[in-house]
Amino acid sequence: MESFTNIWNDAPVFSLVDFLNDEDRRVILKGKRAETSFLQKFPFAEGHFRNYLMLFPYAIEQFDLSGYNVVISSSHAVAKGVLTGTNQLHITYCHTPIRYAWDLYHQYLKESNLQKGIAGLFAKTVLHYMRMWDASTAHRPDYFIANSSHIANRIKKTYNREAAVIYPPVDIEKFKCDSQKENYYVTVSRMVAYKKVDMIVEAFAQMPDKKLVVIGDGPEMLKVKSKAAPNIEILGFQPFDILKKYMQKAKAFVFAAEEDFGIVVVEAMACGTPVIAWYSGGTKETIVDGETGVFFNEQTTPSLIEAVKKFESSQNKYDASVIRAHSKQFSREVFEENIRNFVEEKTDEHFSRNAGR
Numbered sequence: 001m002e003s004f005t006n007i008w009n010d011a012p013v014f015s016l017v018d019f020l021n022d023e024d025r026r027v028i029l030k031g032k033r034a035e036t037s038f039l040q041k042f043p044f045a046e047g048h049f050r051n052y053l054m055l056f057p058y059a060i061e062q063f064d065l066s067g068y069n070v071v072i073s074s075s076h077a078v079a080k081g082v083l084t085g086t087n088q089l090h091i092t093y094c095h096t097p098i099r100y101a102w103d104l105y106h107q108y109l110k111e112s113n114l115q116k117g118i119a120g121l122f123a124k125t126v127l128h129y130m131r132m133w134d135a136s137t138a139h140r141p142d143y144f145i146a147n148s149s150h151i152a153n154r155i156k157k158t159y160n161r162e163a164a165v166i167y168p169p170v171d172i173e174k175f176k177c178d179s180q181k182e183n184y185y186v187t188v189s190r191m192v193a194y195k196k197v198d199m200i201v202e203a204f205a206q207m208p209d210k211k212l213v214v215i216g217d218g219p220e221m222l223k224v225k226s227k228a229a230p231n232i233e234i235l236g237f238q239p240f241d242i243l244k245k246y247m248q249k250a251k252a253f254v255f256a257a258e259e260d261f262g263i264v265v266v267e268a269m270a271c272g273t274p275v276i277a278w279y280s281g282g283t284k285e286t287i288v289d290g291e292t293g294v295f296f297n298e299q300t301t302p303s304l305i306e307a308v309k310k311f312e313s314s315q316n317k318y319d320a321s322v323i324r325a326h327s328k329q330f331s332r333e334v335f336e337e338n339i340r341n342f343v344e345e346k347t348d349e350h351f352s353r354n355a356g357r
Contacts, residue, residue: 001074002028003169003336008072014063016056016078019046037062054126057081057133070347073141081137089350091343092141093166096151096260097158101130104194111193135159143346145339148261148282166339167285169332170266174240177272177324178248184211185276185308186250188243188264189257191218196256196278196299198224203304205229210308213250215243247271252311255283256299262286269293269327272320276307286330290314292323 005013005028015034025031037059039045039052052059056078063082065071071088073079076095084090100108105127114120138159146152146163155163185204189195197214201224204212208231214224217237228234238246247253253268253275261282265275269286275293277283287293296307328334 003332003339004072004074005030007336007340011072014065014082016040016059017045017049035063054129057130057137069351070343072343078134080141081133082140084140087354089347090141091143091145091346093145093147093339094151094155094163095147095168097154098130098134101127101134102158103154107194142350143342145342148285150281150285151260164342166335166342167330168261168263169335170263170270170327170330172266172270172327172331175244175267175270176248177270177320179272179320180249181251181273181320182249184213184250185252185254186213186215186246186273187254187256188215188247188268189255191216191220191224193220194257195220198227199299199301200254200256200304201227201232201234203301203308204232206301206305207231207308212254213246215246244271247273251315252276252293252308254304254308256304257281258299259283266327266330269323272324274311274315274318274323276304276311278304288326290317292318292326 005011009030013029013032013034016037017040018034018036020028025033039049039055039059042052045052060078060081061083065082065084065088069088071082071084071090073082073090073092075092077098080092080094082090109115109120109123112123114123138161144155144161144163145166146155147166147168149165152163152165155161187197187200189197191197197216198220201212201214204210205227208229210231212232214232214234215238225234247268248271250273253265253273255262255265255275255277258278258281265277265283266286268275269292275287277287277293277295278299279295279297280299287295289295294307294311296303
């Protein structure tokens with residue numbers, strides 16, 4: 001959204017809710033307020049708007065966008081379902097089809113303890129409704145843009161729509177390349193189950209000669225701490241300057257999740273830090289094995305341990321400046337150029353075609 005308003009700073013913004021603080025509003029919306037849905041005024045909406053998930057489809061369809069020629073939606077759930085007319089052009093930047101309603105449905109129910117009981121039945125019913133609505137609105141955008149080929153494949157499977165791929169903006173200029181690395185590994189993550197931070201900690205607990213620094217917080221914190229050993233330092237949440245310093249000085253960044261894209265992986269490479277990552281999701285597209293990092297093929301402790309050993313056997317070949325240079329293709333500047341060009345091209349095609357009717 002910040003990049004969209006950088007490019008089209010006069011365009012109005014519509015959002016289900018808007019609870020940005022003043023600083024975020026200045027940066028992301030250039031000081032404006034979004035036009036919000038009726039959910040904005042619902043009780044406890046600021047902290048718990050997700051509780052109104054069942055109303056999201058209805059709410060997004062209430063926005064009257066009929067006065068605009070071009071509509072761009074940034075969608076991870078329902079934004080792609082806005083209503084537009086035949087003569088309007090709708091381009092959606094799709095971060096993913098609704099993960100907890102589609103491919104992560106069973107995992108979400110399990111982790112939320114919603115597999116049984118009345119609460120479970122209600123959750124399953126709501127998510128079934130979301131899937132039906134989501135599938136029925138797959139035709140509404142004229143064009144899909146995915147944030148990775150991984151997500152383009154998911155869009156094809158879920159919606160049977162083709163998607164162009166434009167990688168999301170990473171603020172690589174906030175990170176400086178540091179070739180003087182120290183003798184520790186680092187992982188930075190929100191501590192939720194699918195991030196597999198506990199697996200990373202478990203692996204390093206079996207390698208007592210290797211130091212691991214863990215930065216982040218979340219519901220899995222106690223589980224992660226229970227698996228830690230003396231060679232593992234768990235720092236919890238840290239301000240950006242401290243997080244950046246650890247990422248810049250680490251000998252390698254460790255990543256074990258399947259992400260749609262994986263921005264933190266690119267941020268690590270912007271520091272000139274090689275990445276040890278599971279060969280899955282968006283990381284398959286951002287890391288060059290043997291040049292900017294090392295992959296492990298299974299999301300298991302033994303596979304990660306083997307990858308660390310492989311990295312250490314050849315770590316001197318990794319050049320921080322080469323890794324940093326590789327990260328630049330994912331910069332905010334490149335994203336904004338690609339998005340602008342795509343929208344302008346499709347706008348010209350759309351209205352030239354309509355003018356010829």
